[in-house]
Amino acid sequence: MISFLFFSIRRAWQGFWRNALMSLAATATMVLMLLLLAGFFIIQTGLLAALDFTEQKVEVVADIFDNAQPSQIEELRQRVLSLPEVAEVTFVSRDEALARFRERLKEQGEEDLSKALDSNPLHASLEVKLVTPEVFGDVVGMLREERIVEKVKEQQKLVDELLTVTNVLRTAGTVLLVVVGIIALFIIVNTIRLAVFARADEIEIMRLVGASDAFIRWPFVFEGAFVGFLGAVLTLVVLALAAEPINGFMLEFFQVLPIEVGSMTRGLVTLVMGTGVGLGIVGSWVSVRTYLIR
Amino acid sequence: MLHDVTKRYPNGKIALRDVDLVIPEGDFVFLVGPSGAGKSTLIKLLIRDEIATRGDVVLDGQDLARLPRRQVPRMRRKIGIIFQDFKLLPTKTVWENVAFALEVTGYPRRGIRPAVDQVLAIVGLSAQAKQTPNQLSGGEQQRTAIARALVHDPRLIIADEPTGNLDPLISWEILQLLLRINELGVTVLMATHNAEVVTALRKRVVALEEGRIIRDEVGGAYHRED
Numbered sequence: 001m002i003s004f005l006f007f008s009i010r011r012a013w014q015g016f017w018r019n020a021l022m023s024l025a026a027t028a029t030m031v032l033m034l035l036l037l038a039g040f041f042i043i044q045t046g047l048l049a050a051l052d053f054t055e056q057k058v059e060v061v062a063d064i065f066d067n068a069q070p071s072q073i074e075e076l077r078q079r080v081l082s083l084p085e086v087a088e089v090t091f092v093s094r095d096e097a098l099a100r101f102r103e104r105l106k107e108q109g110e111e112d113l114s115k116a117l118d119s120n121p122l123h124a125s126l127e128v129k130l131v132t133p134e135v136f137g138d139v140v141g142m143l144r145e146e147r148i149v150e151k152v153k154e155q156q157k158l159v160d161e162l163l164t165v166t167n168v169l170r171t172a173g174t175v176l177l178v179v180v181g182i183i184a185l186f187i188i189v190n191t192i193r194l195a196v197f198a199r200a201d202e203i204e205i206m207r208l209v210g211a212s213d214a215f216i217r218w219p220f221v222f223e224g225a226f227v228g229f230l231g232a233v234l235t236l237v238v239l240a241l242a243a244e245p246i247n248g249f250m251l252e253f254f255q256v257l258p259i260e261v262g263s264m265t266r267g268l269v270t271l272v273m274g275t276g277v278g279l280g281i282v283g284s285w286v287s288v289r290t291y292l293i294r
Numbered sequence: 295m296l297h298d299v300t301k302r303y304p305n306g307k308i309a310l311r312d313v314d315l316v317i318p319e320g321d322f323v324f325l326v327g328p329s330g331a332g333k334s335t336l337i338k339l340l341i342r343d344e345i346a347t348r349g350d351v352v353l354d355g356q357d358l359a360r361l362p363r364r365q366v367p368r369m370r371r372k373i374g375i376i377f378q379d380f381k382l383l384p385t386k387t388v389w390e391n392v393a394f395a396l397e398v399t400g401y402p403r404r405g406i407r408p409a410v411d412q413v414l415a416i417v418g419l420s421a422q423a424k425q426t427p428n429q430l431s432g433g434e435q436q437r438t439a440i441a442r443a444l445v446h447d448p449r450l451i452i453a454d455e456p457t458g459n460l461d462p463l464i465s466w467e468i469l470q471l472l473l474r475i476n477e478l479g480v481t482v483l484m485a486t487h488n489a490e491v492v493t494a495l496r497k498r499v500v501a502l503e504e505g506r507i508i509r510d511e512v513g514g515a516y517h518r519e520d
């Protein structure tokens with residue numbers, strides 16, 4: 001068994017280098033396809049992260065009367081927080097509201113007109129973040145009933161629109177990723193099939209001298225795995241070299257935070273490695289099978 | 295060995311019809327007949343490259359049609375097979391080509407060197423062991439193939455037009471070699487168009503025509519002599 005394993009790996013290694021041109025062609029195809037796949041994966045991940053980010057901003061805002069006591073506000077905050085559909089409740093005081101307002105004006109490069117005001121025109125508010133953006137539940141109704149609440153701004157309409165858009169984008173992205181994956185699969189399997197075809201003579205001789213199927217198959221499977229592994233490593237190297245611009249692009253375009261880029265890297269490595277090695281193995285397996293079934 | 299065998303290819307072509315043929319151990323048999331007579335088909339049935347449509351092909355007591363697929367490789371190791379086009383691997387040396395047959399069948403590694411050296415000595419290629427096929431003459435290439443066929447110590451050698459690509463003198467060399475192997479007790483079945491050789495050697499001759507055996511005589515010539 002051990003010697004069989006050694007035999008297979010040694011033959012796989014020899015096979016790879018004896019047919020260096022075919023092997024490298026297969027590896028190059030693998031790299032191109034994996035890059036394509038990785039590219040789509042990055043865009044898809046960025047898109048999803050950006051959508052999550054946007055969705056997080058969706059909330060219910062309850063303006064509080066200026067004369068409400070801090071204890072009343074805190075009590076209300078706790079009650080709202082205990083609702084199952086609520087993720088987070090933040091109290092924004094009048095001063096904070098003003099500070100934010102000034103901040104925003106500055107960002108937009110407009111003159112701070114609020115300095116001209118002698119009193120703060122803004123209200124304090126409770127900002128409610130929902131667990132799932134679709135599910136408002138009783139939050140809005142309950143807040144409306146409260147005495148200290150002046151008015152409730154629910155962004156239901158906006159949310160509905162946003163959700164339609166994000167769901168469409170999400171589905172489209174996933175479908176596209178799967179389609180690209182299938183195309184990559186076909187191209188890679190076909191390239192490996194060609195590489196195996198180039199060695200049909202060898203397989204025929206093996207059969208004629210009485211080699212068992214396992215002895216014929218496994219060296220090719222290992223070779224396929226090796227091509228896949230090499231392709232995946234090369235792809236990851238290319239991606240690593242391109243990491244800086246990609247990160248920049250992600251931040252710029254999708255406004256995704258670096259942490260999310262980190263977790264994406266793990267997903268990407270898994271995707272590229274898994275697809276590469278997996279396709280290498282599957283490709284060789286089905287290619288050799290054609291010659292064994294007879 | 296063959297009992298009432300008919301072979302019909304998937305395209306409807308009937309290559310063999312009701313063929314009965316028994317080859318005792320140690321025999322030397324020429325299989326002759328015009329192109330398309332079914333010689334190669336008969337050989338493919340014997341090595342279970344094809345399966346008979348009807349009738350039994352029995353080899354060494356085993357019915358090949360009933361032999362489980364997994365056992366086919368083991369059965370093939372009992373047969374040495376030689377073709378007109380040698381079927382050598384161009385990137386390997388003579389020695390490696392012969393050793394290949396042992397490596398891919400899981401032969402114990404330490405046994406490979408002595409076994410290969412021995413068969414190369416039998417076919418007289420010890421000096422060329424390190425050359426690749428394209429550095430060899432046709433005769434030497436065929437002798438390499440014979441060495442490879444012999445390395446499993448088979449009881450039967452099947453050769454499909456082994457001299458088809460060789461000039462007369464070299465053909466005689468190959469024949470001498472096969473005769474010597476036969477003298478060692480190995481059964482030899484050789485399909486050929488080489489009339490001169492067949493007639494001169496006066497061995498058993500089986501003639502096929504359009505898929506039927508039309509003649510089977512011991513000490514026969516290539517053509518019918520009446």
Ligand SMILES: Nc1ncnc2c1ncn2[C@@H]1O[C@H](COP(=O)(O)OP(=O)(O)OP(=O)(O)O)[C@@H](O)[C@H]1O
Pocket residue numbers: 303304305307308309327328329330331332333334335336
């Ligand atoms: N795989 C196949 N599928 C269909 N028909 C085939 C196949 N192989 C051979 N035949 C047909 O079967 C018949 C016998 O072929 P075969 O190769 O056995 O002849 P042969 O006696 O070896 O001829 P040659 O002397 O030219 O080698 C031919 O008519 C051939 O066309």
Ligand SMILES: [Mg+2]
Pocket residue numbers: 333334335454
């Ligand atoms: Mg033929």
